[in-house]
Amino acid sequence: METIIVDKKLYSLRAIFGTAYIFLENFYIFLDKVDEEKISIQIKAKNSEQDESKIVDDFKNELINTSLRLKISEENKKIREMIVSSALYGRNTALVESSKQFNESKEQQEMHHTNCRKEPGDSLRPINDPKGISKTWEEVNGDERLQEMHHTNCRKEPGDSLRPINDPEGISKTWEEVNGDERSQEMHHTNCRKEVCSCRDNKILGRGLEDDHKAVNRIFSKTTEVDYFKMFDKEGDGDKN
Amino acid sequence: MEIKINKNIYRKDCIEKVVETYRQLADINIIDQENFCIIKIEKVDSKYKNIIKDEFCNYLLFEVKKCL
Numbered sequence: 001m002e003t004i005i006v007d008k009k010l011y012s013l014r015a016i017f018g019t020a021y022i023f024l025e026n027f028y029i030f031l032d033k034v035d036e037e038k039i040s041i042q043i044k045a046k047n048s049e050q051d052e053s054k055i056v057d058d059f060k061n062e063l064i065n066t067s068l069r070l071k072i073s074e075e076n077k078k079i080r081e082m083i084v085s086s087a088l089y090g091r092n093t094a095l096v097e098s099s100k101q102f103n104e105s106k107e108q109q110e111m112h113h114t115n116c117r118k119e120p121g122d123s124l125r126p127i128n129d130p131k132g133i134s135k136t137w138e139e140v141n142g143d144e145r146l147q148e149m150h151h152t153n154c155r156k157e158p159g160d161s162l163r164p165i166n167d168p169e170g171i172s173k174t175w176e177e178v179n180g181d182e183r184s185q186e187m188h189h190t191n192c193r194k195e196v197c198s199c200r201d202n203k204i205l206g207r208g209l210e211d212d213h214k215a216v217n218r219i220f221s222k223t224t225e226v227d228y229f230k231m232f233d234k235e236g237d238g239d240k241n
Numbered sequence: 242m243e244i245k246i247n248k249n250i251y252r253k254d255c256i257e258k259v260v261e262t263y264r265q266l267a268d269i270n271i272i273d274q275e276n277f278c279i280i281k282i283e284k285v286d287s288k289y290k291n292i293i294k295d296e297f298c299n300y301l302l303f304e305v306k307k308c309l
């Protein structure tokens with residue numbers, strides 16, 4: 001059996017226990033107090049083959065090693081705690097924020113669905129709609145009578161005389177309603193396919209005198225100056241006057 | 242067989258825990274004193290007679306180390 005005396009001022013009790021724990025597998029170790037500041041470590045080999053004298057040196061080296069490791073651990077304790085706490089805090093914050101966002105979106109979705117189920121004419125509006133985007137046209141611009149007319153016209157079949165009241169430019173009118181009957185429409189389409197639009201067709205289409213003058217001007221613009229004077233020089237003597 | 246354990250080194254709760262564990266191998270009594278606990282081990286099986294004291298101390302060291 002070997003005995004080591006260790007000063008508690010140099011090596012803490014924790015370091016001594018840590019070192020002794022490493023040797024527990026092959027040795028019996030027992031600690032006792034010599035006095036207030038010194039601790040005795042009794043080491044006994046489990047097998048008689050093991051060299052006890054060598055273990056004393058190994059134990060002392062390991063005691064320094066453990067003591068230094070504990071010292072570094074104490075020095076880095078704050079940094080270690082900060083890293084761990086920031087990692088945990090960041091994760092918690094992310095979880096809290098994501099859960100908040102999830103709850104908010106769920107509330108908005110429920111509010112939207114509640115408003116969708118409301119009957120027309122309900123005065124209540126979603127509180128998160130300050131610009132009144134969800135309001136209908138009728139609620140913004142007209143009374144109930146206009147609203148009813150609008151809905152009636154929306155349901156009408158094609159050819160009905162009533163038009164939606166919100167169509168001041170008549171965009172929804174058919175070509176026939178704007179330009180004439182069916183016969184004139186057919187003629188118009190026939191003339192559209194012609195290469196040159198004749199004056200006769202223009203008259204038929206009822207385009208009027210202005211169109212005729214335009215057609216004459218186009219013909220004259222194509223003739224050369226010489227041709228123009230030829231028209232007036234019937235004798236062909238070249239007298240331009 | 243007696244083991245004199247310093248209470249300033251080994252914690253009392255650890256001593257009691259180890260004693261409870263070893264009671265199935267022998268009759269063990271604790272005599273509590275001011276700075277020491279005296280463990281009396283009797284009626285030990287002959288198989289463990291030579292090692293029970295040392296194993297008891299090792300196990301006690303392990304328990305105390307766990308608590309530190």
